[in-house]
Amino acid sequence: MTPEDQGLPVHDRTDNTSVSLSFLDQTPASGSIISEKLPDNNSSSQIMISMAVEWAKQYYSTIWTTNQDHLYQELEANTELDITEFDQQRSRIVSQLLQMLNIAGEIAWNKIEALLGSHQVILNLIKKTEIIQDTCHLYRKTIEAYAQYEHPSRLSVLVGRDIIVIRRKYSSVNALFIAILATEFNYVGKILLDWIPLKSQSVFLLYFKALEDYLHAPLAEIYALAATHPPDSEALIAVQQLLSQTTTIAQTVYQRICQSYPDYCSMSGNLRNTMVHYSSVRDIELFQIYLCLCALESSLRPIQEELFPICVILYPQLNVSWKLVQDMLSHILWQLYYNLSSENFRVFLPYIHALTEMFSDQVVY
Structure with missing residues (x-):
């Protein structure tokens, strides 16, 4: 398989290191779950990926089973922004938003109940x-930052903790709670x-947007994991390069x-819709x-315990196509290949491979 086959521009790699992408044509065998640390040799890596796929199948079927009783038990900073713009309306806007914040929280929860009605067992937990109070608390601090002419980039300091x-x-209880x-x-913001x-x-x-990015x-x-790595850590160096390019x-x-999907519409609208554009880019980031988290942990745990469950519970309800997700992952892989050094690309290769297989047709449908 070549970059041309994927419809992507051919990238002239100037280094002499050979990076094999042949795994894109491979289908792992079935196995059981779960791995902690990523094995170094290719054979063990294939076994690990196979185990992750089998786990994903079990998780997906569990989430969408008609009997969910057992779940109860297991459960961009724009530096050119003129923040004084529309100054005459600022006081009125701030006052109105603060007054209506709790109402927005209630409306948002009603939307969630309508969206996730088939998962009422989870909502009851x-x-x-x-959750309304916590959401409103974060928005209240953000609105106050706006009222005090703080720049959006300062929210990481003002609201980060x-x-x-x-x-x-919420994540300490269950990844689904984060979802x-x-x-x-998201609903309150809209x-x-x-x-x-x-x-x-x-x-x-x-x-x-800044606030939501920090939350997601x-x-x-x-950052905490990065601090545990030595400066010459291969994982740390790879993560530093990728984090600098995630938005691009x-x-x-x-x-x-x-x-590829000019007419595609999710529940939120067409892909070219402003809010859908923003949320799509955020999800790809x-x-x-x-x-990056997987690379720093040398483990698939972050994908298995957080990312995959969040996607499985939300994407079908939002009418997000699994085929679109699969194509997105394919494009992410090729962009990593084009934008990262060969050494850094190899660090992420087992994880993007596992992620691709976990969202394959044999798992999600």
């Missing part, structure tokens, strides 16, 4: 008032934006998906960030 605490609070928290958060005058939305969207991505975990890669992948 979550304290509705608590709160986000880490809240994210860990529901993120959905509540509701608030609808209440903002159209000409002010472009400024406010950057605040909400396990960046705190990545995500934008390229998004454009290629739009070309998220997949890359989870690859």
Whole structure:
């Protein structure tokens, strides 16, 4: 299989290192689960991937079974932004949003109940008032930052600690809780934006986008793990290069998906819709960030315990096609190949391979 076969531009690699992509034509054998540390040799790596695929099959069938009783037991900073723009309306907007915040939280939860009605057992495990309070708390601090003319890039300092605490609070129980928290958060943001005058939305969207990005991505975990690696760690060096390019890669992948699916619509709208564009790029970035987490842990745990469950519970409900997800992963792989050094690409290769197989037709349908 060649880059031309994938419809991607041919990249002239100047180094002499051979990077094999032959695994794209391979189908792993069945096995059982679960691996902790990634084995070094190719044979063991194939076994590990096979085990991950088998685990993914079991998880997928478990989530979509008609009897879910057992689940109860197992359960971009824009530096050119003029933040003084539309200053005359700022006070009125802030006052209105703060007054309506709790109502937005209630409306958002009602949307979640309608969206995930088939997973009522899971929803019953979550304290509705608590998740609404936590979501509103983060938005309240963000609105206050906007009122005080803080730049969106400052939210990592102003709200970062709160986000880490809240994210860990839910992820420590079950990855599905993170999915529901993120959905509540997304709905509240959209509701608030609808209440903002159209000409002010472009400024406010950057605040909400920054906040949502921090909530979705396990960046705190990545930074903590990175601190445990020596400076010459292969995983650390690879992660540093990828993190510097996640947005660029995500934008390229998004454009290629739009070309392949010009008429595609999810529940949120057409791929060219502004909010769908934003959320799509964020999701593509998220997949890359989870690859970084896997590399730093030398484990598939982040994908198995967080990313895969989140996608399985949300994507079908949002009418996101598994074929689209599979094509997205293929494009991510090739963009990693083109944008990373051969040494750094090899660090991520086992994880993107496993991720591709876990979202294959033999698992999701």
